[in-house]
Amino acid sequence: MQITIIASGSGGNATLFASRGTRVLVDAGVGPRVLAQCLAAAAMAGARGSTSDCTSGSTSEWTPDAIVITHAHADHVGVAARYNKKHKIPIYASEATARAAHLGEPERVRLFSPREPFAIGALTFSPRPLPHDAAQVALVVDDGARRAALVTDLGEVPPGLLEHVAGCDVLMLESNYDEDMLDAGPYPQHLKRRIVSARGHLSNAQACALLAALPGGTHTVALMHLSENNNRPDLALAAARDALLGKRARLLAAPPRGPLVLDTAPPPGAARAPIAARQLGLFPGM
Numbered sequence: 556m557q558i559t560i561i562a563s564g565s566g567g568n569a570t571l572f573a574s575r576g577t578r579v580l581v582d583a584g585v586g587p588r589v590l591a592q593c594l595a596a597a598a599m600a601g602a603r604g605s606t607s608d609c610t611s612g613s614t615s616e617w618t619p620d621a622i623v624i625t626h627a628h629a630d631h632v633g634v635a636a637r638y639n640k641k642h643k644i645p646i647y648a649s650e651a652t653a654r655a656a657h658l659g660e661p662e663r664v665r666l667f668s669p670r671e672p673f674a675i676g677a678l679t680f681s682p683r684p685l686p687h688d689a690a691q692v693a694l695v696v697d698d699g700a701r702r703a704a705l706v707t708d709l710g711e712v713p714p715g716l717l718e719h720v721a722g723c724d725v726l727m728l729e730s731n732y733d734e735d736m737l738d739a740g741p742y743p744q745h746l747k748r749r750i751v752s753a754r755g756h757l758s759n760a761q762a763c764a765l766l767a768a769l770p771g772g773t774h775t776v777a778l779m780h781l782s783e784n785n786n787r788p789d790l791a792l793a794a795a796r797d798a799l800l801g802k803r804a805r806l807l808a809a810p811p812r813g814p815l816v817l818d819t820a821p822p823p824g825a826a827r828a829p830i831a832a833r834q835l836g837l838f839p840g841m
């Protein structure tokens with residue numbers, strides 16, 4: 556399974572999962588034209604693994620087979636309604652998300668339960684509720700051979716989340732803010748309180764606590780949804796590196812705008828050696 560992180564952060568989120576002819580976009584933070592440009596850029600950058608799943612179809616606009624919306628915040632719902640109405644592709648969302656967001660024509664909105672796995676083509680999605688100020692889910696995506704987890708927009712790590720993502724080949728995990736930067740930063744107090752609350756976002760330290768507890772089997776960790784005001788990639792990566800030290804994993808930070816291409820197949824050499832400073836990747840793929 557190939558994963559292309561197209562966008563990650565408060566400016567918009569979109570991650571494409573492709574395997575065995577099925578292409579599903581999780582969150583619609585970019586439209587089909589930007590999606591096409593990102594996929595072309597990923598192909599030109601010589602992304603690892605085959606990009607044929609991603610590059611077939613129009614070069615001016617590119618649509619996936621379906622879109623899954625994680626929750627009803629604007630940086631995730633994005634242009635889902637346009638994909639639905641103009642491009643006539645199904646939009647999957649929980650009932651709470653479908654109630655709270657405009658997702659386009661109701662006949663193309665498919666509801667999923669936040670605790671029940673559902674299939675789209677070759678991919679199975681296993682959701683799990685996350686604590687956030689909108690009904691949010693973590694997603695484990697399984698193509699029958701390998702698994703990847705996408706976990707963003709959570710105020711704290713809920714019980715059972717570690718077990719839900721344990722053993723996934725790829726873990727994409729929110730590392731939203733550095734506590735000191737947020738504290739000293741320009742945000743008004745009510746916004747700071749919202750971010751640090753149990754229904755806000757995950758700090759670097761909170762992400763690290765989960766990473767430190769992660770059992771073996773995960774060969775790639777991508778830090779997601781980094782705040783551009785209250786975090787820096789080097790800070791988030793350094794903290795995560797310490798949490799993962801000695802583990803056999805590749806560590807990356809997703810940029811606000813991709814593409815960042817990951818593969819659920821283990822990388823040839825990187826997974827063999829325990830993580831060390833020299834393996835840090837800063838915004839690769841740009």
Ligand SMILES: [Zn+2]
Binds near residue numbers: 564631708780
């Ligand atoms: Zn978000």
Ligand SMILES: [Zn+2]
Binds near residue numbers: 626628687689708
């Ligand atoms: Zn959110």
